[in-house]
Amino acid sequence: METSLIASTNSILSLFAIVLITGMILGKLSGFFRLPDVVMFLIGGILIGPFFLDLVGTNVSTIGEQLLLTFGSAFILYDGGRVVRLNILNSVKMTVGLLAILGVALTTLITGFVAARIFYIDPEYALLLGAVIASTDPATLVPVFKSISLREKIKQTIISESAFNDAAGAILVFSIIAAIQNGTFSVDSSLSLLAYMIVWGVIVGALTGIILSFAISDGKAGILHEYAPLVSILAVIISYVLSENLGGSGYMAAFITGLVCGNKSELDIFVSKNSSLIQTNVRDTLSTMLRMAIFIILGTAVDFTVLAMYWKQSLQIVLLLIFVVRPLTVLLCALPDKKAKWTLREILFMCWVRETGVIPAALSGMIAAMQIPHSGIISSVVFMTILVTLLLQASTTQALAQRLGLLEDNCETSESHVLRKII
Template sequence: MENTVEAIATNNLLLIFAAIAITGIVLGKLSEIIKLPDVILYLLAGIIIGPSLLNLISVQAFPIENNLILTFGSAFILFEGGKEINLRVLNKVKISVGMLATVGVVISALTVGLVSSKVFGLPILTALLLGSVIASTDPAALIPVFKQVTIKDKIKQTVVSESAFNDAVGAILVSTLLAVVTSGEFSAMESIKELVISTAVGISTGIIVGYILTALVSDKRVGIFHSYAPIMSVLKVALAYEIATMLHGSGYMAVFIAGLISGNKKLFGLWIPEIDFNSDHCFSENIGSLARMAIFVVLGTQVNLEALAKYWAPSLLIVIVLMFIARPLVILVSTLFDKNAKWTFKEKLFMMWVRETGVIPAALSGIIVSMKVPGYEIISSVVFMTILITLIVQASTTKFVAKKLGVLEEEEENKAEVLNIIA
């Protein structure tokens, strides 16, 4: 093949895709056998095949491919996260979710940012950028956990909804701070104004794109493309993200809202034939799995082992602050005013423990590394440590903690059966 820039880029993208797919499939199966979250193995594999060790693939040398993988991957996962939310259940805990996804993200970002500024000696804006990157939780990590552990539906929907919403909010906050850090100009009112406009445009775009494209694959008269439902899912992500971005809105919020509309289509009077729904569901799950593989392997290739060795101790301290100071504070503040949800102390304790960090922070960290933003090595090290520890420690102990706190759904069913027998 002709040795042009385009040819080299194409070959490199195909090589990266092949390496990610093979690595992901093998390690995905291995994770099932050893009962360890697959993303941890993807991260470690990325380190091994990346420049730090074997140097088989180097994504950093091709920033276009790097950004394509991270941007589309994170957008598609946010879209899938939106589809997982049940608006009927969400309505019962909407105050808690709204607080968790907004005020909660800000509290986490501020707490981690202030501590990071002192620990690493970072400028306050860079420290807040770091805090914002790891402020959100991860639907891609939480949803598989809740498929294995049957938690009370109220808690499950709250935590999953929080993770999907705060991913979008966290991404917007990071984008805003990134623009400030790279430009060197900061105006509080201007930043807040841009944040509000970005969010509003993202929501509006997501609603319009989500509804129109879902209607086109529905049983309505306009649903002339229902046999192309899987392709429409990819189109929703691409169009929602691009249109919102062109209108200076949040592409991440747009794809999330488009997913929300798609997942709750019956509430909007739309219905998709079962065969097309099943086809779309299988296709989307596979694309989502590939996106998770890609993001974490790419993040692994970007880990600088020298920087990690240098910053591991302060990075560990930041993770401890996030888990045991920021998260409990977020839950206490966010549930304080929601009297309708009637949260028990044990339910709050469980939500304090469940806050895995994953895909979106990984993708945002990857983008920051590729842009060589000042302090990127520290940010990358902290993000890597946060993902590793929260997934190993928290994800693997979810069932144990849920059982100890009595928030497993099956326990509720058993109690009901006992009461019926007594009655």
């Protein structure tokens, strides 16, 4: 028992050390190759994984991996929430809501319809596949957007969408699994569960953010003022765990907590400049470490045996997702929002940006662990989607934003001029 515990502890510590060393090396190389660091981290994970160097093989602690993936995703969501401004989010809330719910549903249906014909599988399994890859990934988008000076309106819309659609995507997956196992599917119960998770996520996140923001403020309630950086980490843990225990979405709670903490001034809560600076430095350091961990671990989990069997069909699904499904859902969800006043350039950018990462990978792993039929096909599509969207879309995000004139330092260009440049 004691020997097993020591071995497990050593395995987790080794995992942390390998991830940090690999991440620092690849972080340096990302600048040399002019690629987003998350792309390099994913490639690095593949290289040190069981199919190549086997530095992080199948014997590594699954507890350590799960801890890094869960806390890392929650913290990056929290950090993403902090950069969202409520006044901007209010102006695009209809678009965000439609993309997070209607967009996920449409993506599931269209992708599932095509997958059933490409893989020759029953509709319920095809829909399950579509639901798994329907949500976008804040753990990918937040780091990419941090490295470019994208306009706030479009940046915060896409980040908010990715945070909110995780809950919708997860509920769809759970509902379809329940239908497969029980032979019944209830739209009413699925919608009720979705609403329940969202409501509790929002409530827990808001309360956690408000209480802890007061606790580190300069006012009389600031009893934890000197521990402000530690409270940032604690906020993520409390909001995630409490929401999950109440049946809510832990990821949404973490995002809402960050949203509240990032908009403290709206609540007349103020923190000294020195404390804010220290908090920012701690968050940036931790966010970098967790970003390394998430994508390196994802890289180590790529199963090339499964990919070899289904890579052609999986690639067809990914291309459909990128070039047909995403543009269609963006048009249907953004055009009705007259208040947002979306321009052609902004819509084109949203059509392209929909990277996939941590949440679909976690759902895919859960499906494989449950030994649901066709889980190998689902895993193949998920990993192909992660690889292609990171390598193709994340790598070109800055160039496309520059070309469309959506960077803060770009001069305004006419819509027709942008179209001529694209064509």
